[in-house]
Amino acid sequence: xxxxxxxxxxxxxxxxxxxxxxxxxxxxxxxxxxxxxxxxxxxxxxxxxxxxxxxxxxxxxxxxxxxxxxxxxxxxxxxxxxxxxxxxxxxxxxxxxxxxxxxxxxxxxxxxxxxxxxxxxxxxxxxxxxxxxxxxxxxxxxxxxxxxxxxxxxxxxxxx
Amino acid sequence: xxxxxxxxxxxxxxxxxxxxxxxxxxxxxxxxxxxxxxxxxxxxxxxxxxxxxxxxxxxxxxxxxxxxxxxxxxxxxxxxxxxxxxxxxxxxxxxxxxxxxxxxxxxxxxxxxxxxxxxxxxxxxxxxxxxxxxxxxxxxxxxxxxxxxxxxxxxxxxxxxxxxxxxxxxxxxxxxxxxxxxxxxxxxxxxxxxxxxxxxxxxxxxxxxxxxxxxxxxxxxxxxxxxxxxxxxxxxxxxxxxxxxxxxxxxxxxxxxxxxxxxxxxxxxxxxxxxxxxxxxxxxxxxxxxxxxxxxxxxxxxxxxxxxxxxxxxxxxxxxxxxxxxxxxxxxxxxxxxxxxxxxxxxxxxxxxxxxxxxxxxxxxxxxxxxxxxxxxxxxxxxxxxxxxxxxxxxxxxxxxxxxxxxxxxxxxxxxxxxxxxxxxxxxxxxxxxxxxxxxxxxxxxxxxxxxxxxxxxxxxxxxxxxxxxxxx
Numbered sequence: 001x002x003x004x005x006x007x008x009x010x011x012x013x014x015x016x017x018x019x020x021x022x023x024x025x026x027x028x029x030x031x032x033x034x035x036x037x038x039x040x041x042x043x044x045x046x047x048x049x050x051x052x053x054x055x056x057x058x059x060x061x062x063x064x065x066x067x068x069x070x071x072x073x074x075x076x077x078x079x080x081x082x083x084x085x086x087x088x089x090x091x092x093x094x095x096x097x098x099x100x101x102x103x104x105x106x107x108x109x110x111x112x113x114x115x116x117x118x119x120x121x122x123x124x125x126x127x128x129x130x131x132x133x134x135x136x137x138x139x140x141x142x143x144x145x146x147x148x149x150x151x152x153x154x155x156x157x158x159x160x
Numbered sequence: 161x162x163x164x165x166x167x168x169x170x171x172x173x174x175x176x177x178x179x180x181x182x183x184x185x186x187x188x189x190x191x192x193x194x195x196x197x198x199x200x201x202x203x204x205x206x207x208x209x210x211x212x213x214x215x216x217x218x219x220x221x222x223x224x225x226x227x228x229x230x231x232x233x234x235x236x237x238x239x240x241x242x243x244x245x246x247x248x249x250x251x252x253x254x255x256x257x258x259x260x261x262x263x264x265x266x267x268x269x270x271x272x273x274x275x276x277x278x279x280x281x282x283x284x285x286x287x288x289x290x291x292x293x294x295x296x297x298x299x300x301x302x303x304x305x306x307x308x309x310x311x312x313x314x315x316x317x318x319x320x321x322x323x324x325x326x327x328x329x330x331x332x333x334x335x336x337x338x339x340x341x342x343x344x345x346x347x348x349x350x351x352x353x354x355x356x357x358x359x360x361x362x363x364x365x366x367x368x369x370x371x372x373x374x375x376x377x378x379x380x381x382x383x384x385x386x387x388x389x390x391x392x393x394x395x396x397x398x399x400x401x402x403x404x405x406x407x408x409x410x411x412x413x414x415x416x417x418x419x420x421x422x423x424x425x426x427x428x429x430x431x432x433x434x435x436x437x438x439x440x441x442x443x444x445x446x447x448x449x450x451x452x453x454x455x456x457x458x459x460x461x462x463x464x465x466x467x468x469x470x471x472x473x474x475x476x477x478x479x480x481x482x483x484x485x486x487x488x489x490x491x492x493x494x495x496x497x498x499x500x501x502x503x504x505x506x507x508x509x510x511x512x513x514x515x516x517x518x519x520x521x522x523x524x525x526x527x528x529x530x531x532x533x534x535x536x537x538x539x540x541x542x543x544x545x546x547x548x549x550x551x552x553x554x555x556x557x558x559x560x561x562x563x564x565x566x567x568x569x570x571x572x573x574x575x576x577x578x579x580x581x582x583x584x585x586x587x588x589x590x591x592x593x594x595x596x597x598x599x600x601x602x603x604x605x606x607x608x609x610x611x612x613x614x615x616x617x618x619x620x621x622x623x624x625x626x627x628x629x630x631x632x633x
Binding site: 017020026027030034045047049060061063066107 | 174177178180181184185269270273276277280532537544548551552555556558559560562563566574577578580581582610611612615619620
């Protein structure tokens, strides 16, 4: 080996193995960081659980929603939810049944209703029409009066 | 660092670290409803012995030791079911990784690098997710992998009477728990044939006699038979089929379906396809662009197969002078892969191949170790760069799969918690009646764990994760 080659770090016996396993070392490190952040509740990977039952439903975290309902969360109250959890045009203050309906997930709606979540008639119509505009009429029917039809939304649906 | 000790210690540290991180995610999955809670509820009012006797006469499956441990652990736990069952699960994982470290013998820095690769191949492989996500309270697929690898470790060491006794006990437990427990026997015999003498000939004969006894009891005495075509859903060609489809299509010629499954199982180990009997990657050429995770699956499995094939080819000349330890580790793979594939004859499911997956990882260790020590990595500049780039791409692909398994386990914790939110409706649909206080107590304890004690583990929002992580596993 010439002196110039000897100086080349890639010719050292450990250099090539180190380069080859670097992605694996990085992967283990990344997962360890996520785990430590999660377990310690610190850093960018700390858990960010729902703060109220509407957030739980909006995030489709049904287990947390059930726990909160059982712990006494009011199924008919208005709750603030953080921006980004629901579509930007539905606001950040909703009742649990609205939050569930906006996920377009039938199971979430059923769960909220099982714990007594309801909406005022006007709110029900508004949410039902919003969902009908997105083509989710099955959820609209679940939360609105039996005689409700998408036609009742008129232009509102077409505009969406 | 001088001597092998520091490297062995570092290999143990890797095993512990990987267990700790993966264990953190595993312990955020509540005990599943299907097969988990339902099995625990089914043994809530009976003794372990009653369960053992009762399960002897099942049709199609002879697994009398599968259920009694649930009962025993439930008794020992004093109601802390989740803690005990999850502790067992994490201990199984740690045991498997430590056994792998011991079997492949990590003694140098290059060995440690190869071991890290082997761990990624084991944990990130397609055969593994079921071993940490499967619903049973005690994961029997992981138990089979531990038992089989343990016997290989015993065989590779110095002979001792205690090892013989342990090997026979491991076989007895495995074979009475799952059909694939017979792989413990295959491992013991293959190790003996390859020249390992850690388990004596007497013990190998005893285990072989145990296989004969098993067959007599299963088929001659209890007439358990084997699972038939309608036992499970499975894939064929480009689509999954339910049991009725399988019966309709192959009822008159089951051997065709069995041959498809066994050959598919071997291919799944070699090239990562089919998955559950379905050739998704091949279908991708017809229906549209492949998702990155599909390409990754095939590339990772094929890369390891090529690496192992190169290693076997390069080592073959030395075999005339006798086999080294690592020759034997490599040569265990074809036998264990073929034997494990045979157990997939009735239905093709990735997790049934989890024992073979362990031997793939061990062979990957030897192959990577050989590659890292190969002179062509340092010979000429161009060849070295190409080889280094190819190997780095392979490890990078496996690194993504290693991260992906954590993502997959996290997804499972979300989905199982959702199931528990609807537990009463689920029990009604399954016609499971909680007609005794013991059954209700089991359900209530598990429900409390699922809904109140276990937060979903965090995961950074990675915009590319759905495309790159295999969400089917």
